[in-house]
Amino acid sequence: MDASAAKMIGAGIACLGLIGAGIGIGNIFGNYLNGALRNPSAADAQFARVLVGAAFAEALGLFALVIAILILYS
Amino acid sequence: MYQFEINRILKLDVGGLDLSFTNSSLFMVLGVSLICGFLYFAMSGRSLVPGRLQSLAELSYEFIANMVRDNVGTEGMKYFPFVFTLFVFILTLNLLGMMPYSFTVTSHIIVTFALAALVFVVVTAIGFARHGVGFLRLFVPEGVPMVVLPLIVVIELLSYLIRPVSLSVRLFANMLAGHTMMKVFAGFVIALGIAGVAPFIVMVGLTAFEILVAVLQAFIFTVLTCIYLNDAVNLHEH
Numbered sequence: 037m038d039a040s041a042a043k044m045i046g047a048g049i050a051c052l053g054l055i056g057a058g059i060g061i062g063n064i065f066g067n068y069l070n071g072a073l074r075n076p077s078a079a080d081a082q083f084a085r086v087l088v089g090a091a092f093a094e095a096l097g098l099f100a101l102v103i104a105i106l107i108l109y110s
Numbered sequence: 111m112y113q114f115e116i117n118r119i120l121k122l123d124v125g126g127l128d129l130s131f132t133n134s135s136l137f138m139v140l141g142v143s144l145i146c147g148f149l150y151f152a153m154s155g156r157s158l159v160p161g162r163l164q165s166l167a168e169l170s171y172e173f174i175a176n177m178v179r180d181n182v183g184t185e186g187m188k189y190f191p192f193v194f195t196l197f198v199f200i201l202t203l204n205l206l207g208m209m210p211y212s213f214t215v216t217s218h219i220i221v222t223f224a225l226a227a228l229v230f231v232v233v234t235a236i237g238f239a240r241h242g243v244g245f246l247r248l249f250v251p252e253g254v255p256m257v258v259l260p261l262i263v264v265i266e267l268l269s270y271l272i273r274p275v276s277l278s279v280r281l282f283a284n285m286l287a288g289h290t291m292m293k294v295f296a297g298f299v300i301a302l303g304i305a306g307v308a309p310f311i312v313m314v315g316l317t318a319f320e321i322l323v324a325v326l327q328a329f330i331f332t333v334l335t336c337i338y339l340n341d342a343v344n345l346h347e348h
Contacts, residue, residue, distance in 0.1 A: 084333070087326060087329070087330065088330060088333055088334070091280065091326070091327070091330040094280075094284075095276055095279065095280040095283075098279065098280060098283035098284060098287065099276075099279060099283070101283055101287055102279060102282075102283050105286070
């Protein structure tokens with residue numbers, strides 16, 4: 037197997053890390069909706085924190101994407 | 111990938127260092143001019159009851175001031191100019207990148223790393239200036255049994271040192287991935303000819319999403335800066 041083919045396969049496998057990002061973000065928003073439906077008056081105050089949490093979870097998925105791009109282009 | 115290329119506009123070589131004025135510099139200058147111009151002209155009326163334009167400037171001030179006060183406390187307001195500058199700078203650079211044929215300055219890791227390194231150095235310096243060597247108590251949470259203390263300190267130290275990395279890569283990867291995806295879908299629109307309506311509809315949704323991400327990532331960067339400032343200013347006190 038030559039290097040460029042291995043790079044493509046490596047980049048594809050590195051993208052599997054985005055599964056974790058999807059699960060994490062879904063988890064955060066699902067829990068927020070759960071709580072918001074029980075206590076709607078307290079929901080708006082916490083929305084900023086939901087976005088911060090989602091950004092953390094998304095960041096880890098994007099680290100996997102960065103590794104994939106690094107493998108593919110260097 | 112040509113949208114991420116850096117083109118020198120004015121070549122300038124100072125003793126081996128390449129200090130050319132590039133398209134990246136141009137958009138940074140444009141962003142700063144837009145911010146300064148907007149804030150100056152919006153507030154030049156100075157009316158007690160603000161009109162529409164002045165309201166916008168005052169709203170942005172209030173938004174960041176509330177963020178700093180909520181996360182750092184009233185003592186943190188002395189760092190408000192720094193946080194406000196960070197927010198409007200990143201917001202403007204991100205949004206300028208959404209204009210067609212423009213250049214996204216924050217899609218380069220060196221730019222986001224410079225901003226994140228600045229935040230890290232400033233926050234650490236503030237921590238040491240306020241608490242002296244006692245700032246290292248940040249890595250020793252309360253109520254930890256002596257047995258696991260060495261491990262906890264190492265983990266806390268590592269997660270502190272990873273902050274500039276995660277801060278910079280988050281912004282960089284969001285911008286890079288967003289614009290790459292837009293380019294790929296735009297390629298589909300052209301390649302499919304008449305059936306290109308389907309990817310075109312996706313492009314409309316994607317553009318809206320990317321504008322949201324641009325604003326959100328500026329907000330996240332600023333909120334995290336405030337949280338790190340809170341760690342440095344009020345070590346573990348709540």
